[in-house]
Amino acid sequence: MKAGHAMTALVALFAAITLAPLLWMISVSLMQPGDAGQFPPPLIPAEPTLANYRELFAAQGMGVFLLNSLLVSTLATLLALLFTVPAGYAFAKLRFAGRTATVQTLLALLLIPGQIGMLPLFLELKAMGLVNSYAGVLVPWLAGIIGIFLVRQFALSIPDELLEAARIDGASEWDVFRHVVLPILRPAVATLALFVFLGSWNDFMWPLIVLSDQDLYTLPVALASLGRERAQDIELMMAGSVVTTVPVLLLFLALQRQFIGGLLAGSVKG
């Protein structure tokens, strides 16, 4: 019992260390301009105010960037699921020529860092006329290899007999996928959706490269450009960070049960 208490205390300590910067970020975002620059830095705002948020949304147009980010991340998630989930299932369970070779090629491609592909991809998109558009921002999210493998590994644990039973029961290949496979893949799909949403929400480099029109900026790009002008306004920057962080935190909390289930997928036979 004593060991249990010690463990709880240790975990609580780690949680506190992890949470402290987040809490301070929220705290600073509520301070009067200039308050956070004092030494030692205050932990709690002396006179809490929403002025920084007002400034962000009224003067800096953060509302547009928030909507942009929501739009891009939602589209990225939907498109990624649309292409990745059927692909992962097909690689796991359908027999077709070149399946193993394709899987191995994809695996090998994982070794290439994404940054290396950025310039050629940019040039390709430029030739296709997709630069400075959301279509260009979304392209890298369409079929992520990691996502395909996540779904494939999960789908491998589905017994073949289940699919065969459905085929004998008169289900078409689409019915098998829709009625039998997809419900079983739900934890994997939720995990993948969260990965893609988080990834595209936090993505900075690629939207920065593709988007030149300020009206199209996503939150991280907009926040960076704001930082270039207003780096000394710590309170304003923190308010911007809160706006950027909180939506995905809420999403994570909402999906966390599914997410954990997805991470454990395949380890224990259910």
Place this chain on the structure above:
Amino acid sequence: MPGATLSRVGKSFGAAVLFDGLDLSVGDGEFVVLVGPSGCGKSTLLRLIAGLERPDSGEICIGGRRVDQLPPGERSVAMVFQSYALYPQMTVAQNIAFPLRMAGRPRPQLDESVTRTCELLGLAELMNRRPAELSGGQRQRVAIGRAIVREPDLFLFDEPLSNLDAGLRAQMRREFAELHARLGTSTIYVTHDQAEAMALADRIVLMRDGRIEQEGAPEDLYCRPATLFAAEFFGQPPINRLPGRILRVSGSETEIAVGDCERIVLGALGTPLAAGSEVTVAIRPEALTVVPEGHMIALAPRRVGFVEWFGGERHARLGTGDAALVWRTAGDRAIKTGESIPLHVAPERLHLFDRDGKAIPCTPLPNL
């Protein structure tokens, strides 16, 4: 013509030929059990009929319709898998309704069929449970329900009882038999369990290495095995086999030396064999008796080595080495280890096989 027929079916996996022109027919309402050791091709045969594998050559007809080029769902077959293969996210009712839903049956008709099927199988109370909340036997029943609800021309069962414990297996076996009597649908049932095969089958098809070794009524296979393989496959404890040699063939009399110590005299052999030919003499454990009746063949007395008692019956192992015999007798007969017992066997219950394992028909001595 209902039922099912397979003609000259061929199937290879890479370079390995599994079936080379296999023929099989299932009559209308017949319960056929495919039985054989693992790897004999019985499950693959079932998958060919279901459409989960395509034959390389030959024809498969179900209910008088050629189906070998049709997808599984259009063959009017239903299959019960060893692992039950229930859809985990659906309730019992949804599982059973699934084939009807796929067939596009209207909702009221579908609900009625599902309810009727659940009542028939004693699942009415469990209709809203998911498979994970059911016991093995209940899952098995749901799998059966999903198969019978669509009223197919042919049922396929792939070792459906092998995941159940012994008591439940006996109960489900009885339920299978009752269900078949009630529905009268042609059935192909695959198992590796010889007892299950004998208990259920109208006709047993014994398979070995992708060929049909012998087919017939259970009594035929047990009492008149065509090969040594068939003789040894059925029966528990397994049939006794003793090495023999033809000593003398003269007209209607054949003398055979068994082991080192015994000579038995039989009538004419159905297959002529020269003196000196090696044969195998096989005797079922229950065919042995201490009390001779009529014209029995006496075997040399053997010493009792090991005795097992099962309540209703007793199995004793007599003799050693090549001459060892297992004798199955009543449970209330006292047998002492070490005592020497002379056993007898009726000549018509003695089986002879040639060197290739093929049965040699023989008659008892006519003048005895």
